[in-house]
Amino acid sequence: MARGVFQEATAVMLVLTLACLGANALGWIRLRALARLASGAQATLSARxxxxxxxxxxxxxxxxxxxxxxLLYALLYRGVLALWPVVLVVLYHWLGWMANELTRTTSRAVAHLRRQPVPGPSFRERARMALAVIGALDAVEAVILVYVIVALAQSLHRSGA
Known part of the structure; x- marks a missing residue:
């Protein structure tokens, strides 16, 4: 029974990790328009x-x-994933999530762009800085997610699933 539960939990985590990687890619598709705006390649953004x-x-x-x-999976099934990369990505993502919730950065940026379709240089500079930070952190996140995918797949293979 325990082996079956482990295999099911690992398979679910593998699917969720692939979905998270997809959500990350979707986020960058959304951010691409902001990157064009921040770089000056595009003057305004469409409503869409x-x-x-x-x-x-x-x-x-x-x-x-x-x-x-x-994190719960890594703590429950020790030995499948190295704990430090999981804790690192969880902590920085929680901090980013809480900062976005508390400061409403995304909502304020969207409201600003709706009010002022042609943003000024200070908005563009802040957007460039935010994109650089997000890009660096997301690169680390993507590497860790690929590690998680490989580790989960190997664990499933070793368990006979």
Missing amino acids: EIAGLGQLTGLIRLEAAYFTVL
Whole structure:
């Protein structure tokens, strides 16, 4: 029974991890418009692009939930995943999620773009800085997610699933 539960939990975590990687890619698809705006390659965003940026808060919340489940899995099934990369990505993601919730950064940026379709240089500079930080952190996150996918798949293979 315990082996079957482990295999099921591991398979679910593998699917959730793949979904999280997909959510991360979806977030960058949404951020692409902001990157064009921040770089000056595009003067304004369409209403659809602004709405896409508004969806980032939901994606951040979904990822925070996923990382909570990942931490619980790593603590419950020790030895499947190295704990330090999981704790690292969970802590920084929780901090980012809480900061976004408390400061309402995403919501304020969307509201600003709706009010002022052609943002000024200070908005563009802040957007460039935010994109650089998000890009660096997401690169680390992607590496850790790929590690998690490989470790979970190997664990399933070794368990005979």
